[in-house]
Amino acid sequence: MDVVEHELASPWEAVLLEPAGGSTTGVVVLAGSSGRVDRQRARLLAEQGILALAVRWFGGPGQPPGICEIPLETFVAAVDLLQAHGVRRVGLVGFSKGAEAALLTAVHDPRVDAVVALSPTSLVWGNVGPGTDGQDRPYRCSWTWRGRPLPFVPHDDTWLEGRQSDGPVAIRGWYEQSERTFAAHLDAAAIPVERARADLLLIAGGDDRMWSSVRYADQLAARRRAAGAPVRVISHADAGHRPRFPGEAPAAPSPVFDYGGTPAADAALGEAAWGPVLALLHSRR
Structure with missing residues (x-):
């Protein structure tokens, strides 16, 4: 299908890709x-x-340089733009x-009708990188809503102490240790997906070495099911943190992080999820 591409500079750097037939x-x-x-996805x-x-959504003009107290209104504005273009069903991927x-x-x-969450977390986490003040410690929430930070789980930096590596590092253990250290924060920091009107599709790899995305997906699904809300989980035991949909090139190796998985397994997870992704986004519900 032919696609018309529009470059945007405000209120954020973006690209709008419009099917020729609307x-x-x-x-x-x-x-x-x-x-x-x-752009590729x-x-x-x-x-x-x-x-x-x-x-x-961060690192651009007028935005925090890191994932620190990012206003969720950033994404609400994106929903506004889609609706201004006549969209009646809104999805987030x-x-x-x-x-x-x-x-x-x-x-x-x-207004969000559908969410496709690849390698999700069930928790709100502390910042990754600095905020607008240039500071990254002490930890603050990654997100705000109406000017107020959400409850979150900080990172336990003692996990980093004395660690040396000549190659990419798997940081899943950092998140797992942080959950143990800050166990008292977990309930308040849990993402209350049962409150969302949207349909949810969760995609996760069992060999994710960044964080425990299958466990998180299962936790999110349990909250939804307990509330009688729709949810679907698609997983692959050997896939890592970076599933790839059909038509996407294999993710480039990283010199910094060990994402887990293999190109074949990551592609297999993306292949299994692609049909359900399109069905969810195109649904008339």
């Missing part, structure tokens, strides 16, 4: 901790007849920290 289904595409404009969705908006943002936005904005 669409009443729209999706906001959120990258992970790079915060980048995920947005184009894949636009080629399936979906108006796709990929935004830079988020990966990793972008999945955290997508889930929280759906909790706070009832």
Whole structure:
């Protein structure tokens, strides 16, 4: 399908990819901790007849340089833009920290109809990188709503002490230790997905070495099911943190992080999820 591409500079750096025939289904595409404009994933969705908006949600002009107290209104504004283009069904597709943002936005904005969360977390976490003041410690929440930070789990930096590595590092243990250290924070920091009106699809790899995304997906699903709300989990035991949809190139190796998985397993998870992703976004519910 032909796609028309529009570059945006305000209120954030973004690209809007519009199917040539138009669409009443729209999706906001959120990258992970790079915060980048995920143009490739947005184009894949636009080629399936979906108006796709990929935004830079931190690190751009006027934005915090790190994932620190990012206003959820950043994503609400993206929903506004889709609706201004005539969209009647709004979806959010988020990966990793972008999945955290997508889930929280759906909790706070009832206009969101569907969320696809790749490698999600069930908890609100502390900042990754500095805020607008340039400081990254002491820990603050990654997100705010109406000017107030959400309850969150800080990171236990003692996990980092004395660790040396000549290659990529798996940090799943850091998150697991932080949960043990700050166990008293977990209930308040749990993402209350049962409050979201949106349908949820959770995609996770069992060999995710960044955080425990399958366990988190199961926790999110349990909250939804207890509330009688729709949810679906798709997982693959050997996939890592970076599932790849059909048409996406294998994720580039990182010199910093061990994401787990293999190119074949990551692609297999993406392949298994692709049909359900499109069905969810195109649903008429």
